Amino acid sequence: MPPKKQVEEKKILLGRPGNNLKSGIVGLANVGKSTFFQAITRCPLGNPANYPFATIEPEEARVLVPSPKQDKLVEIYKPKSGPVPAYLTIYDIAGLTKGASAGEGLGNAFLSHIRAVDAIYQVVRCFDDAEIIHIEGDVNPVRDLEIIHNELRLKDIEFAEKHLESVLKITRKGGQSLEVKQKKEEAALVEKIIDLLQNDQRVANQNWTSKEVEIINTMQLLTAKPVIYLINLSEKDYVRKKNKYLVKIKEWVDTYSPGDVIIPFSVSLEERLSHMETDEERAAEEERVGAKSALTKIIWTMREKLDLINFFTCGEQEVRAWTIRRGTKAPQAAGVIHTDFEKSFILANVIKYEDIVELKDETAVKAAGKVMTKGKDWVVEPDSIINFRAALAKN
Numbered sequence: 001m002p003p004k005k006q007v008e009e010k011k012i013l014l015g016r017p018g019n020n021l022k023s024g025i026v027g028l029a030n031v032g033k034s035t036f037f038q039a040i041t042r043c044p045l046g047n048p049a050n051y052p053f054a055t056i057e058p059e060e061a062r063v064l065v066p067s068p069k070q071d072k073l074v075e076i077y078k079p080k081s082g083p084v085p086a087y088l089t090i091y092d093i094a095g096l097t098k099g100a101s102a103g104e105g106l107g108n109a110f111l112s113h114i115r116a117v118d119a120i121y122q123v124v125r126c127f128d129d130a131e132i133i134h135i136e137g138d139v140n141p142v143r144d145l146e147i148i149h150n151e152l153r154l155k156d157i158e159f160a161e162k163h164l165e166s167v168l169k170i171t172r173k174g175g176q177s178l179e180v181k182q183k184k185e186e187a188a189l190v191e192k193i194i195d196l197l198q199n200d201q202r203v204a205n206q207n208w209t210s211k212e213v214e215i216i217n218t219m220q221l222l223t224a225k226p227v228i229y230l231i232n233l234s235e236k237d238y239v240r241k242k243n244k245y246l247v248k249i250k251e252w253v254d255t256y257s258p259g260d261v262i263i264p265f266s267v268s269l270e271e272r273l274s275h276m277e278t279d280e281e282r283a284a285e286e287e288r289v290g291a292k293s294a295l296t297k298i299i300w301t302m303r304e305k306l307d308l309i310n311f312f313t314c315g316e317q318e319v320r321a322w323t324i325r326r327g328t329k330a331p332q333a334a335g336v337i338h339t340d341f342e343k344s345f346i347l348a349n350v351i352k353y354e355d356i357v358e359l360k361d362e363t364a365v366k367a368a369g370k371v372m373t374k375g376k377d378w379v380v381e382p383d384s385i386i387n388f389r390a391a392l393a394k395n
Contacts, residue, residue, distance in 0.1 A: 012210040013307060014203075014224055015118050015217065019324045019336055021306045022089045024117035028144050029095030031125035032232045032267035037061070037092035039270035040295050062087040065303065065310075065321070066296050069353060069383055073312060073319045076356060084320040086310050088299055091117055098147050111155050111222065119226045119305050121298070122148060123267075126245045127234040141231070141245045142252050149202075149256055152222040157197045163219055164190040186215055197223065205258050226305040229253060230298065231264040238266035239291040261301055265294035309382040312353075313337070314362075330378045334388040344391035348374045353383040 015021075025033045041061035065086040074083050093113045114120065124141045167190060170183040189212055193203060202223040208216060216224055229249070237243040246264065253262055273293050276282045286292045303309075307326045311333060312319060324333050335342025350372045351365050359365050380386070 012213045012217075013325070014208065014213050015226075015306075017325070019308070019328070020089065021118040021308065022091060022116070023119045023121055023302050023306075024091045024093045024114055025121045025123060026093055026114060026148065027095060027123035028125070028147065029097065031095070031123045031144070033095065033123045034059075034092055035267045035271050036121075036123060036230070036232070036265075037090065039267065039274040040298065041090065042274050059092040061090055063090050063299060065299055065323075067310065067321060070310075070312065070319060070321050072357060073314055073353075073385070076361060077314045077316070077319050079314075079316060079318045081318050084318055086321040086323045088302060090121075093117075096148055096151060098151070111151075114152070114222055114225075115220055117225070119302060120228070121230055121302065122227050123230045123232055124249065125232050126243050126249075127232065127237070129234075142248050145229075145249070145252050145256075149200075153197050153200070153202070156203070156221045156223050157194060159219060159221060160190055160194045160197065164194065189215055190219075193219075193221075200256060202227075202257055205260070227257060227260050228298070228301055228305060229257075229260060229262045231262060232267050233264055235266045235269045235289070238264060238269060239289055261305070263294060263298055263301065265298065266291075269293070270295060309380075311380055311382075311384045311386050313387070314385050324380060326382070328380050329376065330374055330380060330386075330388075331376050333380045333386070334390065337388065341388055341390045345376060346389040346391060348378065349387040349389070350374050350378075350381075351385040352381075353385065356385060 025037055027033050037059065041063055065088055067085060070083050070085060091113070122145075124144055125139060126141050128139050164187060167183050167187045171180055171187055173180060193216070196203070196206065203216065203221050204224050204226055231243075231246065231249060233243050241264075243264070250262060253260055269289065269291065270293060273282050273285060276285060282293070303323075308323050309326050310321045310323060312321055314320075322333070322336050324336055330348045331342045331345035334345050334348070351362065351370065352372075355365050355368075355370045356362065359368060359370070365371060
């Protein structure tokens with residue numbers, strides 16, 4: 001008999017499912033969060049004032065995702081209207097303060113705003129400026145990292161202990177039912193989570209089984225969210241790629257948030273570049289100062305953290321980028337365009353990005369036999385050009 005075909009278990013991602021995921025900008029007061037928000041969104045939202053809690057309610061904006069591949073497709077297809085880029089949704093969240101987990105400052109409101117996003121940009125101040133107040137009195141980025149780390153961790157301990165109590169109410173009933181057995185396993189997992197949080201660790205930086213992830217995702221823990229550390233340098237330090245705090249920051253992240261990304265940038269440079277009207281002006285300014293904007297890297301790194309990819313729909317009218325989670329199948333990708341397309345999906349005609357670039361037009365790709373027909377079990381590959389076929393939706 002032929003060997004049984006092994007079915008690979010689909011890895012469940014930590015965090016909420018979905019394609020429209022949100023990122024939040026987090027940090028202590030007056031570290032450059034709102035100025036960064038204005039620079040990356042190129043909009044006047046946010047309140048970059050020089051005093052704590054200038055931002056109270058979180059501001060929301062959509063950041064366009066720069067894509068050289070989409071630009072190349074525009075060259076090939078020459079659509080009547082311009083490209084329609086993908087976007088990343090970003091929130092500017094009020095500055096945290098020591099004691100937030102116990103209700104200090106904006107306390108629980110602040111933490112609930114973090115709970116509502118799927119990933120965190122944590123802005124860390126590494127520049128001295130007597131005119132910009134530091135809520136802790138002086139510049140000490142490792143201390144600032146520890147404050148935020150501890151506040152999120154302490155709040156998660158509180159969340160986890162409440163969750164454990166609700167689970168134990170069921171296990172105390174006793175008996176051998178399937179529900180009791182499952183809740184005993186869940187209680188053991190939550191106790192493990194509490195233990196690691198009490199030992200200064202984050203949930204997101206551990207290895208979990210798919211079954212454990214299913215449970216963790218229901219708990220909406222703050223430390224289960226991926227983090228990108230944005231190190232806000234003076235323009236001078238950013239240009240020369242040196243700062244006295246960088247080594248200590250890396251040591252801290254390697255210890256308490258292993259595997260997470262550190263991106264140095266300069267809010268003052270980004271702010272100036274964001275006010276320039278054309279790409280040519282920005283490029284000239286980057287040339288003058290001797291350093292490039294970090295915003296493209298910051299945007300794409302977050303998309304990778306959230307496991308987001310693009311596919312494209314291309315034609316005479318437009319070249320549009322669509323955002324999905326990695327691992328999404330064809331019908332669900334079609335549903336991002338219109339929910340009816342998922343319900344009545346028939347097939348997907350697919351062109352690889354490399355093939356269209358090599359052969360220069362869709363007619364040549366078809367003549368070369370490189371248009372693939374994919375069914376409902378096909379997992380969408382990054383940067384695919386897709387034409388979905390669906391039946392008429394039923395009322």
